[in-house]
Amino acid sequence: MTTPTAGTPVSESSTAGQTPTAKPEPDAVPAQDAGAEDDAAADTDAAAPSAAHVAAQPADVREEEAAQAKEETIPALDLSGVVSGYEDTTVLRGVSLTVPRGTAVALLGPNGAGKTTLLRTVCGLLRPTAGRVEMEGTDITRLAPHRRARLGLCHIPEGRGIFRSLTVRENLIMQSFPGGESAAIERAVEAFPVLGERLTQTAGTLSGGQQQMLAMAQAHVRSPKLILVDEASLGLAPVIVDEIFAFLQAVSAEGTSLLLVDQFVVRALGIATTAYVLRRGEIVFGGPAAELMSEDVFARYVGGAED
Ligand SMILES: Nc1ncnc2c1ncn2[C@@H]1O[C@H](COP(=O)(O)OP(=O)(O)OP(=O)(O)O)[C@@H](O)[C@H]1O
Numbered sequence: 421m422t423t424p425t426a427g428t429p430v431s432e433s434s435t436a437g438q439t440p441t442a443k444p445e446p447d448a449v450p451a452q453d454a455g456a457e458d459d460a461a462a463d464t465d466a467a468a469p470s471a472a473h474v475a476a477q478p479a480d481v482r483e484e485e486a487a488q489a490k491e492e493t494i495p496a497l498d499l500s501g502v503v504s505g506y507e508d509t510t511v512l513r514g515v516s517l518t519v520p521r522g523t524a525v526a527l528l529g530p531n532g533a534g535k536t537t538l539l540r541t542v543c544g545l546l547r548p549t550a551g552r553v554e555m556e557g558t559d560i561t562r563l564a565p566h567r568r569a570r571l572g573l574c575h576i577p578e579g580r581g582i583f584r585s586l587t588v589r590e591n592l593i594m595q596s597f598p599g600g601e602s603a604a605i606e607r608a609v610e611a612f613p614v615l616g617e618r619l620t621q622t623a624g625t626l627s628g629g630q631q632q633m634l635a636m637a638q639a640h641v642r643s644p645k646l647i648l649v650d651e652a653s654l655g656l657a658p659v660i661v662d663e664i665f666a667f668l669q670a671v672s673a674e675g676t677s678l679l680l681v682d683q684f685v686v687r688a689l690g691i692a693t694t695a696y697v698l699r700r701g702e703i704v705f706g707g708p709a710a711e712l713m714s715e716d717v718f719a720r721y722v723g724g725a726e727d
Pocket residue numbers: 421422423424425506509511529530531532533534535536537538
């Protein structure tokens with residue numbers, strides 16, 4: 421695991437002109453059921469409100485629903501042609517990738533392919549030299565990391581990113597809104613009951629699995645819209661991995677969007693709807709996660725290591 425040079429731009433002589441691999445389209449939003457709305461209008465008539473109200477209400481509802489449907493088609497995260505890396509090393513070479521809203525997406529690839537670099541670029545630790553990063557339709561390419569966090573972006577880095585010398589309680593409170601400390605702890609303990617027994621323990625003395633749970637809980641108390649998870653299962657016992665992935669699946673089911681990097685490929689694909697494979701800084705596969713589960717496709721795209 422390498423340490424990022426925060427905010428370090430890559431050289432301008434990068435491969436910005438390369439053509440990104442096609443991205444899978446987010447699921448189409450079903451058309452509005454106009455007939456059902458007409459029925460609703462008829463019901464309203466029976467209740468005998470004013471004629472003006474009856475005429476205005478369905479149109480308002482339709483507009484609101486259309487706006488909501490349109491909003492739901494805007495992806496949680498959209499990268500186009502992103503070139504990024506470290507000082508004079510270009511790692512990502514024109515990466516395009518989409519996380520449809522409310523879904524989990526797995527990002528796979530051999531060691532050194534650039535997965536961590538991609539997550540660091542999305543959260544703002546690294547600034548791309550070309551391309552665009554959008555979150556829910558907002559261009560965040562040049563936004564500072566703390567401003568991305570305010571928009572609802574959360575990064576759980578490899579190594580967990582917790583404050584080891586602070587207690588579990590202090591780590592959780594740091595993520596809460598002023599006045600929301602008790603609610604934050606309650607939410608964290610509800611997700612990971614073991615943390616409730618360890619609130620006064622310093623985070624550095626927790627087991628590896630408990631530290632990973634604390635990192636997940638820290639993200640959870642902020643109710644983020646999009647979570648980037650880097651190697652959540654690294655070095656953990658299978659039973660803890662089960663718990664971590666059950667948690668990720670639950671937050672995904674609640675509508676939080678996820679971008680998962682994990683060497684435990686089967687687990688990552690198990691909760692993802694879409695998967696991408698990165699090799700040497702380029703997307704070589706993007707499609708349904710189930711497709712990647714097939715042996716041939718898996719061996720073709722995920723097997724081996726970068727040389
Ligand atoms: N701080 C850094 N400075 C220079 N090069 C770096 C730095 N961090 C990573 N790299 C290089 O960037 C390339 C991509 O590394 P990255 O950590 O993004 O890959 P990865 O796909 O996440 O690998 P792994 O699965 O092993 O974690 C590697 O060649 C790595 O040596």
